[in-house]
Amino acid sequence: MTAVTPIAQPLTRATTNIAGLGFAIPDADDGFELTGSRTRYHRNEEIFGEGDPAEFVYRLTSGTVRLYRLLADGRRQIAGFCFAGDSFGLTASEDHWQSAEAVTDCEIVATPRQAVFRQAEQNPSFAYHLWKKTAEQLAGASEHLMLLGRQTAVERVASFLLGIAERQGETEQVTLPMSRQDIADYLGLTIETVSRTLTQLQERGIVEVSTSRKIALRQPAALRRLHG
Amino acid sequence: MTAVTPIAQPLTRATTNIAGLGFAIPDADDGFELTGSRTRYHRNEEIFGEGDPAEFVYRLTSGTVRLYRLLADGRRQIAGFCFAGDSFGLTASEDHWQSAEAVTDCEIVATPRQAVFRQAEQNPSFAYHLWKKTAEQLAGASEHLMLLGRQTAVERVASFLLGIAERQGETEQVTLPMSRQDIADYLGLTIETVSRTLTQLQERGIVEVSTSRKIALRQPAALRRLHG
DNA sequence: CGTACGATTGATCCTGATCAAAGTAAGTGG
DNA sequence: CCACTTACTTTGATCAGGATCAATCGTACG
Numbered sequence: 479m480t481a482v483t484p485i486a487q488p489l490t491r492a493t494t495n496i497a498g499l500g501f502a503i504p505d506a507d508d509g510f511e512l513t514g515s516r517t518r519y520h521r522n523e524e525i526f527g528e529g530d531p532a533e534f535v536y537r538l539t540s541g542t543v544r545l546y547r548l549l550a551d552g553r554r555q556i557a558g559f560c561f562a563g564d565s566f567g568l569t570a571s572e573d574h575w576q577s578a579e580a581v582t583d584c585e586i587v588a589t590p591r592q593a594v595f596r597q598a599e600q601n602p603s604f605a606y607h608l609w610k611k612t613a614e615q616l617a618g619a620s621e622h623l624m625l626l627g628r629q630t631a632v633e634r635v636a637s638f639l640l641g642i643a644e645r646q647g648e649t650e651q652v653t654l655p656m657s658r659q660d661i662a663d664y665l666g667l668t669i670e671t672v673s674r675t676l677t678q679l680q681e682r683g684i685v686e687v688s689t690s691r692k693i694a695l696r697q698p699a700a701l702r703r704l705h706g
Numbered sequence: 707m708t709a710v711t712p713i714a715q716p717l718t719r720a721t722t723n724i725a726g727l728g729f730a731i732p733d734a735d736d737g738f739e740l741t742g743s744r745t746r747y748h749r750n751e752e753i754f755g756e757g758d759p760a761e762f763v764y765r766l767t768s769g770t771v772r773l774y775r776l777l778a779d780g781r782r783q784i785a786g787f788c789f790a791g792d793s794f795g796l797t798a799s800e801d802h803w804q805s806a807e808a809v810t811d812c813e814i815v816a817t818p819r820q821a822v823f824r825q826a827e828q829n830p831s832f833a834y835h836l837w838k839k840t841a842e843q844l845a846g847a848s849e850h851l852m853l854l855g856r857q858t859a860v861e862r863v864a865s866f867l868l869g870i871a872e873r874q875g876e877t878e879q880v881t882l883p884m885s886r887q888d889i890a891d892y893l894g895l896t897i898e899t900v901s902r903t904l905t906q907l908q909e910r911g912i913v914e915v916s917t918s919r920k921i922a923l924r925q926p927a928a929l930r931r932l933h934g
Numbered sequence: 935c936g937t938a939c940g941a942t943t944g945a946t947c948c949t950g951a952t953c954a955a956a957g958t959a960a961g962t963g964g
Numbered sequence: 965c966c967a968c969t970t971a972c973t974t975t976g977a978t979c980a981g982g983a984t985c986a987a988t989c990g991t992a993c994g
Contacts, residue, residue: 547852549934555852570841576848598834602827609826609837612844613798619847620804624775624783626854627894631982658941666855671982673942690941690990706777859950886973899950901974918959918973935994942989952979962969 514589525578526567534588535568541584542655547576556664561645581656626666629706634665635675636704649698654691742817753806762816763796769812770883775804784892789873809884854894857934862893863903864932877926882919
């Protein structure tokens with residue numbers, strides 16, 4: 479089927495749900511000009527909070543970011559992680575409906591939201607790309623819903639590892655930039671369950687936890703089988 | 707903040723996560739022309755399936771629709787329900803990544819996907835509206851993620867009842883078009899737990915289950931307190 | 935080297951799942 | 965219109981996956 483809208487097909491990367499509610503905005507590489515000020519954020523620093531006015535759109539140059547929501551009593555659900563190249567923080571509403579924090583030290587370019595809207599107005603292909611990316615995020619979210627609503631702990635951890643591996647362009651080894659707590663809050667589990675599940679996978683010879691942040695995927699096929 | 711894009715603010719209705727991954731496409735009422743053929747679907751009839759080519763966008767005239775995904779072994783996660791006025795089935799990808807079925811008998815207008823894209827190309831305000839609705843769905847999905855990942859059974863059921871009430875413009879009474887199984891698959895629970903939770907809420911005097919499909923909200927405030 | 939934070943492991947608990955049966959309502963055909 | 969069927973819901977009894985509570989272990993860092 480040929481798209482009527484004449485656009486940007488090659489920009490589309492396979493969407494894993496790990497990118498969660500991050501937001502891929504095309505940049506200069508894709509032929510779009512969007513500039514902004516570059517800032518460094520350090521580990522655990524807040525980039526924006528739920529309820530803050532959404533004045534900027536952020537593009538991650540290096541590092542990892544988590545996007546999440548909190549309940550009044552502190553329960554946290556991480557919707558996704560952003561990695562180098564991902565953009566996030568563009569909302570339709572005037573305010574952010576989630577928070578963003580640096581998982582590791584980060585370099586981030588902030589572009590005024592209005593500049594993005596202006597670009598979209600003037601450039602239909604940019605507008606289409608924006609919509610398409612948003613729609614892909616939605617599809618990714620539906621996978622995350624399945625994970626949280628219907629999958630077991632092992633399945634969740636397996637999916638997570640595969641998702642990270644895919645994002646890192648690896649098949650044998652993943653390097654986790656985030657803590658067990660972050661993983662747990664992404665998977666709707668506790669740290670203890672994440673930890674136990676990893677050792678269980680290790681005992682089964684499916685992964686090898688070299689250091690807590692470095693995990694070798696010994697049998698990716700078995701992982702894929704697990705992830706449902 | 708004044709939107710640079712000059713558009714359609716009043717079209718926005720409050721988004722509940724119940725609409726889930728339904729898709730509100732503006733229609734003639736909003737000054738956009740999109741026509742298509744009207745079809746009747748009966749209870750439990752499939753409208754489209756995961757993996758089917760996404761040729762049409764659907765607008766629900768009457769009835770209720772469920773949007774869901776299945777795992778290989780039959781586990782189902784309902785992402786959302788659509789009600790009269792909602793549109794759904796518009797994807798960025800060429801294929802549907804979820805299935806849609808009639809919960810009740812429905813009347814549905816199907817518009818060729820390409821016609822929607824054409825409209826978006828020609829009408830920037832339509833395009834903006836489309837993006838905005840998609841972005842709102844994403845925000846709604848993030849609430850659903852929190853529900854599934856971090857909330858208890860009572861909290862989930864409370865949220866659900868409030869969401870349905872909001873969609874029906876009611877505060878005292880909800881009429882459920884869907885079965886306990888549908889509710890369970892939306893909330894990531896089992897029918898038994900949904901049923902037990904409802905009787906528990908009834909024993910607490912918070913709701914009254916008149917018939918299984920008709921529930922009176924005796925203390926909406928208490929429900930709101932529960933839903934976290 | 936010592937401290938502190940994060941991860942792992944262990945023991946126990948509890949929420950919600952599973953298995954099973956009975957109750958209820960809605961159709962259907964005689 | 966009623967008897968029968970069938971599907972859905974509720975309730976009960978028990979089970980289990982993952983949570984919670986509590987140490988202990990590692991490891992990065994000051």
